[in-house]
Amino acid sequence: MKLGPATLGPLTLRSPLVAASGTVGSVVDVAGAIDFSWYGAAVAKSVASTPWQGRPAPRLAPTEVGMLNGIGIQNPGIEAWAREVGPRLRSVDVPVWGSAVGETVDEFAAVASGLDGAGVEAIEVNLSCPNLEEGSIWSFDAGRSAAVIGAVRAATGRPVGAKLSPNAERVVDVAEAVLAAGADWVVLTNTALGAAVDLETRRPVLSGVVGGYSGVGMKPLALRCVLEVRRALGAVPIVGCGGVRTGHDVIEYVMAGASAVAIGTGHFERPRLARRVHAQAGRWLRRNGITDLAELRGVAA
Numbered sequence: 001m002k003l004g005p006a007t008l009g010p011l012t013l014r015s016p017l018v019a020a021s022g023t024v025g026s027v028v029d030v031a032g033a034i035d036f037s038w039y040g041a042a043v044a045k046s047v048a049s050t051p052w053q054g055r056p057a058p059r060l061a062p063t064e065v066g067m068l069n070g071i072g073i074q075n076p077g078i079e080a081w082a083r084e085v086g087p088r089l090r091s092v093d094v095p096v097w098g099s100a101v102g103e104t105v106d107e108f109a110a111v112a113s114g115l116d117g118a119g120v121e122a123i124e125v126n127l128s129c130p131n132l133e134e135g136s137i138w139s140f141d142a143g144r145s146a147a148v149i150g151a152v153r154a155a156t157g158r159p160v161g162a163k164l165s166p167n168a169e170r171v172v173d174v175a176e177a178v179l180a181a182g183a184d185w186v187v188l189t190n191t192a193l194g195a196a197v198d199l200e201t202r203r204p205v206l207s208g209v210v211g212g213y214s215g216v217g218m219k220p221l222a223l224r225c226v227l228e229v230r231r232a233l234g235a236v237p238i239v240g241c242g243g244v245r246t247g248h249d250v251i252e253y254v255m256a257g258a259s260a261v262a263i264g265t266g267h268f269e270r271p272r273l274a275r276r277v278h279a280q281a282g283r284w285l286r287r288n289g290i291t292d293l294a295e296l297r298g299v300a301a
């Protein structure tokens with residue numbers, strides 16, 4: 001059974017599953033490894049206005065549960081991205097969303113405009129990358145986040161999602177601010193801040209010391225954000241993201257208030273897990289006499 005269409009703000013997704021940014025490359029370059037027909041959308045790795053080198057190695061560290069990454073958004077810059085990826089966007093069997101990152105409001109707007117010109121279906125604004133210098137995580141601050149979304153909104157007519165950090169002190173305030181500034185949905189959440197120490201070198205494992213924690217252990221952290229935003233703001237469009245591996249995880253996020261659910265780190269363990277996720281969620285829905293996943297949306301909130 002395939003999970004049916006999902007409404008996310010102005011979009012109708014053919015499936016409620018989204019492939020999360022940074023875990024499926026530029027989408028067009030991993031189409032052989034992942035069967036995208038199970039997804040409603042796939043989000044390309046975040047791109048900036050100019051090329052970013054990313055951090056030196058080591059940039060990845062497995063942990064007992066989940067993983068840490070401190071890649072620092074290595075990317076070719078929007079011009080090269082649009083040239084190389086843009087013409088291939090129609091070659092994949094899934095709507096591709098671009099992901100914009102930047103160090104200034106103007107940079108975000110320039111990237112959004114470039115992604116729009118390249119032909120992406122929608123633009124996710126990465127306000128939550130933990131790998132930038134000097135604590136500059138945009139979504140820790142509702143006002144700064146709203147300024148970015150306002151500028152992106154002015155730069156593109158495409159649907160816009162705002163991706164937030166689970167480490168924000170008051171995620172509800174940030175969600176409310178970005179929705180008021182014109183975001184069509186919020187993505188809850190990006191990775192959580194994390195670190196690991198190497199016993200041999202007696203040093204932090206990641207070259208950047210602090211990185212982003214993702215995988216199974218993320219689920220309660222991101223789900224808490226979904227529940228809080230749903231309870232405070234009502235039925236606003238939410239993409240739940242963090243630790244999803246199973247159909248039951250998807251149902252949990254929908255009960256908490258998500259309209260769509262993204263899979264990230266799960267792809268590294270099992271690139272084709274989306275099919276199993278559909279099957280398991282479908283069995284649960286049948287057993288419980290539910291024909292449309294949307295019936296469950298927010299019931300736990």
Ligand SMILES: Cc1cc2nc3c(=O)[nH]c(=O)nc-3n(C[C@H](O)[C@H](O)[C@H](O)COP(=O)(O)O)c2cc1C
Nearest residue numbers: 020021022046069126190214215218242243264265
């Ligand atoms: C290796 C790696 C790279 C990532 N790169 C990005 C990125 O470029 N932009 C972004 O918005 N999120 C990025 N993420 C975060 C994921 O999209 C997702 O929000 C997060 O990992 C939580 O979901 P998960 O537990 O299913 O992985 C990255 C995650 C990983 C593991």
